[in-house]
Amino acid sequence: MAKLRGRGYASVNYPTGMNLGGDPSQALIHATTTGTFVISLSSVDLGQGIKTIAAQCAAETLGLPIENVLVDTADTDTGPHCMGTFASRGTHRVGNAVIMAAAEARGVMLEVAAEELEVDAADLETDGTGFIRLKGAQEKAIHITDLALAAHFKHGRTISGRGIYLKEPSAPVPETGEMDPDSCQAHACTAAVVEVDDETGVVEVLELYNAYEIGRALNPAMATQQVEGGAWMGVSHALFETTEPYYPSRDHGPHDFAGYLMPGPADIPVQHSLFLERPAGNGPYGAKGIGEMTANAPIPAIANAIFDACGVRLESMPFTPERVLRGLDALRDT
Amino acid sequence: MPSQIVSLVVNGERREFIAAPGVTLLASLRESLGLTAAKRGCAQGACGTCTVLVDGRPEVACLVAVETVAGRSVRTLEGVAAGGELDEVQNAFVDCFATQCGFCTAGMIMVAEALLDRDPDPSEADVVEAISGNVCRCTGYRPIVIAILEAARRRRGAVSR
Numbered sequence: 001m002a003k004l005r006g007r008g009y010a011s012v013n014y015p016t017g018m019n020l021g022g023d024p025s026q027a028l029i030h031a032t033t034t035g036t037f038v039i040s041l042s043s044v045d046l047g048q049g050i051k052t053i054a055a056q057c058a059a060e061t062l063g064l065p066i067e068n069v070l071v072d073t074a075d076t077d078t079g080p081h082c083m084g085t086f087a088s089r090g091t092h093r094v095g096n097a098v099i100m101a102a103a104e105a106r107g108v109m110l111e112v113a114a115e116e117l118e119v120d121a122a123d124l125e126t127d128g129t130g131f132i133r134l135k136g137a138q139e140k141a142i143h144i145t146d147l148a149l150a151a152h153f154k155h156g157r158t159i160s161g162r163g164i165y166l167k168e169p170s171a172p173v174p175e176t177g178e179m180d181p182d183s184c185q186a187h188a189c190t191a192a193v194v195e196v197d198d199e200t201g202v203v204e205v206l207e208l209y210n211a212y213e214i215g216r217a218l219n220p221a222m223a224t225q226q227v228e229g230g231a232w233m234g235v236s237h238a239l240f241e242t243t244e245p246y247y248p249s250r251d252h253g254p255h256d257f258a259g260y261l262m263p264g265p266a267d268i269p270v271q272h273s274l275f276l277e278r279p280a281g282n283g284p285y286g287a288k289g290i291g292e293m294t295a296n297a298p299i300p301a302i303a304n305a306i307f308d309a310c311g312v313r314l315e316s317m318p319f320t321p322e323r324v325l326r327g328l329d330a331l332r333d334t
Numbered sequence: 335m336p337s338q339i340v341s342l343v344v345n346g347e348r349r350e351f352i353a354a355p356g357v358t359l360l361a362s363l364r365e366s367l368g369l370t371a372a373k374r375g376c377a378q379g380a381c382g383t384c385t386v387l388v389d390g391r392p393e394v395a396c397l398v399a400v401e402t403v404a405g406r407s408v409r410t411l412e413g414v415a416a417g418g419e420l421d422e423v424q425n426a427f428v429d430c431f432a433t434q435c436g437f438c439t440a441g442m443i444m445v446a447e448a449l450l451d452r453d454p455d456p457s458e459a460d461v462v463e464a465i466s467g468n469v470c471r472c473t474g475y476r477p478i479v480i481a482i483l484e485a486a487r488r489r490r491g492a493v494s495r
Contacts, residue, residue: 047435047472221431225473229434232474257469259382265475277335 001199005206008304014293015182016283017089017167024035024166025089026080027097029058029105031278033152035107035130036143037062039071042079043094048291050090056218057095057284061102061128062109064144068112080164088289091185091218095284096165104161109144112151112159116142183281186288187213188190190231190297193269194305196312198328201321205235206299210273216286217275225291227273230294235269236262237295238302239318340404344369345413353400359394360384363410371411371440374469375469382468385441386410392448394467411440414447422492423447423485432481434472441468446482454490 017023028040039058045051051071059066073079082094106126113132114121117140125135132147134140142150151157170180193207210227218221240261244253254260279286299317307313312327335355342349344367351366363369363386370393375381379397386395387409414421420428423446434461442465449456449464456464461482470478 049434137409183407225431225434229474233471256378257376262469263467268475271474271476296455305412327355 004196004198004309005193005308006196006305006309007191007193008301008306008308009189010297010304011187011189011303012293012296014186014188014289014296015086016087016092016186016289017183018087018282019167019170019179019181021083022166022169022294023083023087023089023093024164025082025093025097027054027094027101028080029073029101029161029162029163031105031109031144031148031151032147035068035148037069037102037159038175039069039098039101040079041071041072041073041081041098041149042076043090044085045073046085048085048090048226049219050085050094052222053091053218053287054094054098057098058102060285061099063128063132064105065128065130068144075130088186088267088291088293090289090291091287092289093165094220096282096289097163097330099163099284100165101163102163104163105159106161108151108157108159108161109147112155112157113142113147115155116147116150121280121297138199182274183282184215184266184288186215186290186293188293188297190234190301192298192301192305194302196306196309196324198310201328203239203302203321203322203324204267205239205269205298205302205305205320207272208301210236210271210297211276212273212290212294213276213278214290215280215283215288216277219284220275220285223275224273226290227294228271231271231298232263232268233295234251234298235267237317239263239320338401340400342400342403342405343407345409347365348486355401356399358396359386359388359393359398359400359403359408363395363408369410369412372444373437373440375437380469381438381441382445383438383441383442385468387444387448390448390451392445398453409444409447411443415442422488423482426481426485426488427478430477430481430484432473432477438459438468438470438472442470442478446485450486450489454486456483456486 021069029037031037039054043050050096054071055066055069058069110121110124113124119134123135124132126132130144131141151159169181172179187210191209195204303314311331337352338356340353372386373383375383377396379394384395385392388403389407423443427433445464461479
């Protein structure tokens with residue numbers, strides 16, 4: 001009787017966005033009279049961080065501090081349309097729509113600044129701290145708060161912009177089924193280190209090594225959250241979670257958190273995560289989607305690690321002690 | 335049984351309200367007092383997101399009949415940010431990226447407050463044990479454990495200054 005250690009890896013390619021109906025999302029942006037840029041979206045932030053990413057994309061495009069951006073996702077009835085939060089599409093679709101809207105608003109912002117400063121708009125630049133300046137003459141500048149007030153009360157201009165991202169719909173070629181189903185693909189590999197107890201059948205995941213190629217990571221800390229939180233879900237699916245009963249009767253299935261098992265804070269592996277950044281040509285500042293793929297690779301990586309540790313090849317999740325022990329029994333019988 | 339007037343000290347302030355018999359502390363906080371930080375997750379004491387402190391001890395408010403704690407002191411997440419300033423635990427959750435969807439966060443912070451109140455220098459195992467009754471679906475727990483240890487460090491630093 002022993003605890004057997006093994007290593008395994010698995011890789012995943014994952015599409016960003018989908019093809020059906022062009023998969024569009026819209027964004028609208030406008031400046032308040034004090035120079036806060038409000039982004040209106042119908043895209044929902046359920047913890048994945050789309051509000052932060054939208055604000056980053058807008059701030060970068062406008063050339064203003066992120067504190068000047070406010071994201072409003074309050075109402076899908078009245079907001080500009082979004083297809084939804086699925087297909088790992090939010091950062092890509094919404095980010096592109098926000099950049100388009102913010103670019104239009106930046107154009108108006110520079111036009112109004114040109115009138116205020118009595119210069120040509122093409123000679124203006126933003127400094128990232130809230131000022132619009134004349135290139136080469138740093139003292140000739142106006143702050144966005146003064147500019148937004150002047151636009152509203154003096155020039156009668158709205159500093160605003162409209163954005164949409166639409167992927168050109170792609171119909172399948174009838175003979176081959178060939179089509180363009182997504183906008184780009186992200187790639188990842190996870191290596192798992194496990195320990196299998198050959199007496200109890202218990203599998204413990206000790207370490208996970210996650211390598212992700214997701215275009216540019218617009219917010220590396222939040223991207224790490226997605227990778228490591230998603231990997232936890234993968235471990236959970238691999239070792240614990242099932243809505244189906246362990247025994248033939250469904251009455252033995254889990255009905256609540258007491259019966260529906262998930263790893264707790266004492267069961268978490270040590271995770272090592274890194275990003276390879278190869279910006280995607282059609283992504284917002286090069287970003288691809290990352291949301292859904294993160295739970296994928298850990299599961300086959302753990303299955304492979306179990307095989308490496310004890311020779312048992314499991315093909316059904318979750319990899320419960322019972323399944324491991326039955327696999328070990330079968331190996332002894334042969 | 336008729337409804338009765340129940341009095342609690344909530345976040346340092348005496349509050350009175352009418353409670354139907356058997357109504358939970360959680361329902362009273364959310365519906366009678368408008369304090370919605372504590373969440374109703376499983377409603378059977380298994381997920382921890384409704385955790386509040388009763389006389390300083392963490393309790394799952396969904397399982398507590400409010401008349402059984404009449405007159406006692408209840409602390410909710412709304413009482414943690416004194417004067418609107420986030421405290422060490424809340425700031426550490428922000429800085430350590432310990433929240434994603436946020437549904438577990440109120441309960442996690444309240445068990446952390448109770449832990450740090452009784453043990454200002456907890457080990458990692460102590461933190462893991464403290465949050466073991468709280469379910470999180472997003473983070474994988476690690477950032478939460480790191481945040482609570484960081485909050486403990488900051489709070490000890492503040493005391494020594």
